[in-house]
Structures are given as structure tokens and as C-alpha cells.
Amino acid sequence: MRRNIPSLQSLLCFEASARHLSYTHAAQELFMTQSAVSRQIQQLEDFLGLSVFNRARHGVELTEAGKQYVKSIKPYLTGLEKCTSDVMAHKGLGGTLKIGVVPTFATRWLLPKLNRLNEQYPEITLHLETSTKPFLFNDNIYDAAIFAGTEQQIQHWPGIQAHFLMNESIVPVCSPKLIQRYFPEAKPVSNNAYQLTPEQLVQLPLLQQTTRPTIWQEWFQAQKIQHEKSYLGQRHELFSMLAVAATHAMGMALIPKMLIESELQKNELVLASTQPLEGARKYYLIHSSQDVSPMMLKFVDWMKQELLLSQEKLSHHAFLRRH
Incomplete structure (x- = not known):
């Protein structure tokens, strides 16, 4: 036609x-x-x-x-x-994948690992575009997206194939300086973790995430802690902004643990409590279910390899801390 x-x-x-x-x-x-x-x-x-x-x-x-x-x-x-x-x-042997990704996941988890993608698949060029809004493949012409959402959202998203990446385990973190300022007698229970009491936790200033205004209320309720001002505090849009504010002792923040591995290892941030918030949100790699290219299959395979490598590193660090 x-x-x-x-x-x-x-x-x-x-x-x-x-x-x-x-x-x-x-x-x-x-x-x-x-x-x-x-x-x-x-x-x-x-x-x-x-x-x-x-x-x-x-x-x-x-x-x-x-x-x-x-x-x-x-x-x-x-x-x-x-x-x-x-x-x-690429002489017809490779090409470009345009990937939509939430900003903090891109800067904290994905970008530091892309050198290994380049080494393994030099024929693939990755273009990353960040957004805090839902990804629409038809409108934005993404080849794939890394999406944080619920299983229900995935099930009701027509025409896509979703690969589960990881759960979102959110932990309360702050600078060790903040804890020492409020509670000079407090002692860590491990290299990068404290176990503050409920009475201590409600005294620390909170850092809020603009896009998830009820997150602190959810965490305190899960721990059965009464906090009448769980909605107060500085507000920042991105987890990366919360991490910077927290490292400067401006308050306590709730951040997915996988996004602050570096700060925890350097002791720039510590857990104020070892109790995470296991939310309903999970991370998925999503692409159209139609005409899946060999490049996309390679990228999916590489992502799964990197997840296994990250899990092995976390297990190794946990073993070293215990011994």
C-alpha cells in the first residue's frame, strides 16, 4: 500500500x-x-x-x-x-537500544556497570533517557524501560513483556554524624548499622520524597511506631537527592538499599534501623512483546548476569562483616 x-x-x-x-x-x-x-x-x-x-x-x-x-x-x-x-x-551487525529508566536507578545502579556491557556486546549502543513518569512505548519510542511498579500495573499493561529484576527493599538511613549529634552514647550493631529505639527514631528529623509522600508513615506503621509528624521534613523528588541530603546530616531518609551501596560501604550513611520496608513495588525490565530483536535479548541476558553478580557481592560483604 x-x-x-x-x-x-x-x-x-x-x-x-x-x-x-x-x-x-x-x-x-x-x-x-x-x-x-x-x-x-x-x-x-x-x-x-x-x-x-x-x-x-x-x-x-x-x-x-x-x-x-x-x-x-x-x-x-x-x-x-x-x-x-x-x-x-555498526555495518548492520548491531545498533542502538533506547532505554527509558528512572533517574536514580540510572545513575546509581546502571551507569557504573555499562562498561561491562560495552565489553561483552560492543555492537550495542545504549541511549538512556530518564523520567519519573510512566513510560509509554508508542509515544516516546523507547525500545525498553526499567520500571518500578506493582505486579498489578504490569498485569494491566497491554502488549509488553516484563522481566522481573529485583524487589524494592527500602531502609531508613542517615549520616553517623546525625546519630552522634542526637545520641552520643549510641553504639552500632555492625559496621554500618544501628538499631535505634522507637523513642530515638521519632526524635530524628525526616527527609521526605515528593513523589511518595506517605512512605515514612508506611514504615512507622510497619514497625508499630507512633509518629505524629511522619509527614514533616525537607522534600526532595529523587532518591539520589535524598541520599546527598542524608550524607550531609540533614535528616533520616528512606531509600532502596541497592541505590546506596557505595555510601554504606564508605560509612557515609548508616542504617538507623535494620528493619526494611518491603514494599509492593518491584523493578522490571519491560519491552514490547512484538518483534523482539536479538539486541534486546542480549541486553536482557546481560541485565540478569549483572543482578546475579550484585547479589554475590552483597552476600560476600555480609559474610565479611559477620567474620
Whole structure:
């Protein structure tokens, strides 16, 4: 079936002319004559059945329809250019995966491990885009997403294949300086953990996460601790922001343990209590269930390898602390 789209040449001429507001400058950029560019614009207007430019004293001006159209087609022309560059660079043997990921998971867990992906699969180029909002494959054109959510959300997400990565185990952490400031006699129960009493815990200032305003209330309820001001404290959007605030002794924060492994090992953060909040949220790698590429299968396999490696490291560190 013939697609109802104009020629690529006319679109390129239109985009360049819209950028320069000049057929002459567009022609110079595209190594064409001014008259050839003008003919391509005329063909485009004939195809659309409307004008995209009006003649001006020193060139051309976009019509309202032209302004809307150039804004709409620009991302697709850029995408075509990127796809062409990718296939040329990889000689058809690899390519690019565009992965949507929540910000803190990207910076704290995924990025430090990507050198091993490059070593194992040099033919794959990864493009990461972060968002705190739900990922929509059709709208954002992601190849896959790393998503933190519930099993119910996954079950009601049509047209996707989900790979479970890990549970979200959230722990209360703060700087050891904060504990010493409030409770100078407190002693750690291990290298990076205290077991503060309920009376002590309710005295520490809290750091809140903007996107999860009830998280402290959930943790205190799970521990059967009465805290009348569990909703008070500085608010930050990302776990990474909470971690920085907590390391500077600004308060106690609830953060997934896997995202603060470095701070815990360096003793920049310590557990204020060893009781985690085992929430309903889990981390999944999600992609379309249709036309799964060999590159995607390799990426899924690599993610599973990295999870096993992380679990082995955590078990080793726990063994060393006990002995």
C-alpha cells in the first residue's frame, strides 16, 4: 500500500527553508539551486493542499500551518538521521537500544556497570533517557524501560513483556554524624548499622520524597511506631537527592538499599534501623512483546548476569562483616 507521505527531498527542503526562512540559504546548505528548492516546496504544498510559506520582503515566512508542520516533522527527520548513522556505524551487525529508566536507578545502579556491557556486546549502543513518569512505548519510542511498579500495573499493561529484576527493599538511613549529634552514647550493631529505639527514631528529623509522600508513615506503621509528624521534613523528588541530603546530616531518609551501596560501604550513611520496608513495588525490565530483536535479548541476558553478580557481592560483604 502506498504511504500517504510527501517525498523525503521535499521535507528536507522545507525543514531547511523553515530554519533559515530563506530558499537561498536552504539551497546552499543542501547543495542545490534556489529554483530546485522552490520546486520542492511547491510540490510539498501541492501534496498537502495548503501553503507552508508566505513571501516576505527578505525571504519567506512560515504560515501557521507551516509552523505546526515543521515542529511535527523535525523529530522524525532527526530520528531517520540517527537510525542511518547507527546502521552505517555498526555495518548492520548491531545498533542502538533506547532505554527509558528512572533517574536514580540510572545513575546509581546502571551507569557504573555499562562498561561491562560495552565489553561483552560492543555492537550495542545504549541511549538512556530518564523520567519519573510512566513510560509509554508508542509515544516516546523507547525500545525498553526499567520500571518500578506493582505486579498489578504490569498485569494491566497491554502488549509488553516484563522481566522481573529485583524487589524494592527500602531502609531508613542517615549520616553517623546525625546519630552522634542526637545520641552520643549510641553504639552500632555492625559496621554500618544501628538499631535505634522507637523513642530515638521519632526524635530524628525526616527527609521526605515528593513523589511518595506517605512512605515514612508506611514504615512507622510497619514497625508499630507512633509518629505524629511522619509527614514533616525537607522534600526532595529523587532518591539520589535524598541520599546527598542524608550524607550531609540533614535528616533520616528512606531509600532502596541497592541505590546506596557505595555510601554504606564508605560509612557515609548508616542504617538507623535494620528493619526494611518491603514494599509492593518491584523493578522490571519491560519491552514490547512484538518483534523482539536479538539486541534486546542480549541486553536482557546481560541485565540478569549483572543482578546475579550484585547479589554475590552483597552476600560476600555480609559474610565479611559477620567474620
